[in-house]
Amino acid sequence: MTSAVEQLAMRPLGERPGRGYWVLVAAMAALVVLGLVAWIIQLREGLGVTGLSSSVPWGVYIVNFIFFVGISYAGTLLSAVLRLVHAGWRRPITRIAEVVTVSSLVIAAVMIPADLGRPVIAPWQMLISGRGESPLVWDMVVLTTYLVAAFIFLVIPMIPDMARCRDTHPTGTGPRYRLYSWMAASWNGHARQWQRLERAMGILAITIIPVAILAHSAVAWIFGVTPRPVWNSTIFAPYFVVGAVFSGTAVIVVIMAAYRRVFHLHVFFTERHFVRLGYILLTLNLVYMYFTFSEYWTIGYTVQADYQAPLASILSGAHAWAFWFAIILGMLVPAALVALPWTRTVGGITTASVLVVTGMWLKRWIIVVPPLETGMTPGSLASYAPTWVEGAITLAGGAALVLIFLGFQRLFPVISIWEVEYGDEEDHVPAANVRNGEVPA
Amino acid sequence: MRGRLAAIGVATMLMVAAPAAANPASTEVAIVVESGARTGEPLDVTITLSDASGDPVSEAPVMVLEELRFFDYHDVSTVGETRTDHRGIATLTYVPGRAGQGRLIAEYPGADELDPATDTAMITVEEGVGVVSPVIPATPDPLLPRGVTAVWFLPLLLAIWLAIATSVYNVLRIPAERGTAHEA
Numbered sequence: 001m002t003s004a005v006e007q008l009a010m011r012p013l014g015e016r017p018g019r020g021y022w023v024l025v026a027a028m029a030a031l032v033v034l035g036l037v038a039w040i041i042q043l044r045e046g047l048g049v050t051g052l053s054s055s056v057p058w059g060v061y062i063v064n065f066i067f068f069v070g071i072s073y074a075g076t077l078l079s080a081v082l083r084l085v086h087a088g089w090r091r092p093i094t095r096i097a098e099v100v101t102v103s104s105l106v107i108a109a110v111m112i113p114a115d116l117g118r119p120v121i122a123p124w125q126m127l128i129s130g131r132g133e134s135p136l137v138w139d140m141v142v143l144t145t146y147l148v149a150a151f152i153f154l155v156i157p158m159i160p161d162m163a164r165c166r167d168t169h170p171t172g173t174g175p176r177y178r179l180y181s182w183m184a185a186s187w188n189g190h191a192r193q194w195q196r197l198e199r200a201m202g203i204l205a206i207t208i209i210p211v212a213i214l215a216h217s218a219v220a221w222i223f224g225v226t227p228r229p230v231w232n233s234t235i236f237a238p239y240f241v242v243g244a245v246f247s248g249t250a251v252i253v254v255i256m257a258a259y260r261r262v263f264h265l266h267v268f269f270t271e272r273h274f275v276r277l278g279y280i281l282l283t284l285n286l287v288y289m290y291f292t293f294s295e296y297w298t299i300g301y302t303v304q305a306d307y308q309a310p311l312a313s314i315l316s317g318a319h320a321w322a323f324w325f326a327i328i329l330g331m332l333v334p335a336a337l338v339a340l341p342w343t344r345t346v347g348g349i350t351t352a353s354v355l356v357v358t359g360m361w362l363k364r365w366i367i368v369v370p371p372l373e374t375g376m377t378p379g380s381l382a383s384y385a386p387t388w389v390e391g392a393i394t395l396a397g398g399a400a401l402v403l404i405f406l407g408f409q410r411l412f413p414v415i416s417i418w419e420v421e422y423g424d425e426e427d428h429v430p431a432a433n434v435r436n437g438e439v440p441a
Numbered sequence: 442m443r444g445r446l447a448a449i450g451v452a453t454m455l456m457v458a459a460p461a462a463a464n465p466a467s468t469e470v471a472i473v474v475e476s477g478a479r480t481g482e483p484l485d486v487t488i489t490l491s492d493a494s495g496d497p498v499s500e501a502p503v504m505v506l507e508e509l510r511f512f513d514y515h516d517v518s519t520v521g522e523t524r525t526d527h528r529g530i531a532t533l534t535y536v537p538g539r540a541g542q543g544r545l546i547a548e549y550p551g552a553d554e555l556d557p558a559t560d561t562a563m564i565t566v567e568e569g570v571g572v573v574s575p576v577i578p579a580t581p582d583p584l585l586p587r588g589v590t591a592v593w594f595l596p597l598l599l600a601i602w603l604a605i606a607t608s609v610y611n612v613l614r615i616p617a618e619r620g621t622a623h624e625a
Binding site for chain 2: 054055132133138141142145148149152156159184185187190192193195196197200201202203206207210211214225
């Protein structure tokens with residue numbers, strides 16, 4: 001006998017998708033193909049087809065890398081941290097957060113060979129000739145660890161739900177049934193199996209938090225240990241970590257809003273979830289604003305001449321538009337939208353999150369590009385503007401994330417059914433809503 | 442001091458100008474560098490700017506750039522910016538820092554009725570006697586010894602992988618823990 005939660009959560013798996021779904025899949029797939037074509041052109045012609053140069057060797061690709069590693073924090077915060085503090089309201093959100101983590105890490109990893117130009121030789125050289133004291137090497141090691149841990153952390157909690165998918169499969173044959181059976185790992189809900197599962201999840205939930213912090217700190221230290229004005233900052237590691245959780249939370253809100261609207265999952269993603277995530281977003285926003293203020297205030301009063309050109313470029317020069325967009329529309333407006341009671345709604349918090357995601361991408365641009373353009377030798381100036389090749393690969397990264405979600409929700413339940421069903425009665429709002437007959441048609 | 446050779450042009454001189462017939466507003470800029478360049482010794486650079494009819498262009502900004510080549514690396518750095526006088530002539534002092542072949546570039550950005558123009562002069566710089574090339578201070582070693590990273594990073598990484606392995610072990614044991622629902 002299936003529960004109402006199970007029926008709702010598994011509905012997208014059995015339903016034939018509508019025309020809108022296929023249009024979206026086709027559009028995203030087209031963008032991914034365009035990105036692949038652009039990459040093939042880059043591989044054939046070299047990095048000359050990009051806006052990168054010897055003066056500005058890092059551009060949009062590295063901006064994307066930091067951005068996607070950042071949003072991977074969604075799973076760490078919402079799944080691991082909230083799991084450890086027994087926040088019951090997190091249950092319907094955890095799986096989405098874990099999928100965001102894994103998929104965004106994979107997309108981030110693709111951006112590095114895109115930037116290096118030689119997708120095989122350069123990473124290989126890093127492996128055989130990399131210096132152990134370099135944060136670039138740590139970053140490669142830690143991100144690989146993070147990806148493995150995040151993937152296991154996504155798959156382990158799926159075991160009971162995979163058993164459900166296996167047991168309720170209409171035909172009991174075919175590749176999808178075999179996939180469910182394999183992923184279910186002979187699960188039959190025995191107490192000792194639950195014990196094993198809980199132990200595995202507990203260990204990983206504790207482990208993945210330092211891994212995630214280390215991963216983004218390593219990214220920050222790549223900049224921090226470089227004697228380049230603006231990059232050479234002691235607060236970059238916590239600044240990057242807070243920025244990552246901030247953007248990751250915003251991405252979760254956006255995805256939740258999309259699922260809620262498209263698949264009518266109002267019963268799982270209630271206004272309460274949006275408001276609570278809104279509060280987390282607001283807290284992180286304030287901390288990030290404090291770090292931003294502290295960073296630029298300190299640089300602004302540094303008497304070293306080589307700091308003045310990049311800072312002028314950021315505050316009032318060529319990149320001022322991106323900086324002020326990130327500050328005003330990416331931080332101040334979202335803070336107001338969440339703080340004011342009359343805009344603290346699903347729509348208001350979603351709008352705030354979209355602005356945060358855009359603002360945080362631009363903030364990464366500000367961190368990477370202006371200090372490189374101003375150079376380190378007196379009088380050396382360079383300019384960087386991404387070409388269509390970089391634009392296409394960037395769009396392909398975003399489209400791949402959407403495509404992964406579209407594919408995932410056709411194969412697996414996006415709600416962790418067992419977690420919602422077995423949650424605390426007190427915090428068990430989605431199931432209570434279902435019991436109260438608030439099941440959408 | 443060595444004499445100025447702006448007129449005679451002992452140094453290699455290359456005139457670059459937009460074709461006058463195609464555009465009556467075209468401008469001519471010429472850069473001349475005195476010969477006998479040695480590292481660490483100042484050289485006079487003379488730039489002459491004239492319009493299409495050969496009249497001098499006065500009070501015009503001219504940028505002088507130095508081309509840098511190092512194996513595959515190619516870049517330009519600014520030597521300085523100067524301004525022409527009433528005769529259309531601007532001068533600048535340049536101190537070569539590296540021995541070998543090099544190029545200096547004069548750039549006139551153009552004005553309302555005058556086209557931009559560029560000229561290049563090849564220079565050969567010899568090692569200066571008793572003059573040392575600008576010394577780039579060696580990067581000091583960091584205060585923390587390199588091995589310190591390994592002290593905290595490797596054990597932490599090892600602990601993380603151990604935790605992941607323990608977690609996976611528990612999952613792999615799930616099929617072995619089968620029993621009936623009644624037992625559970």
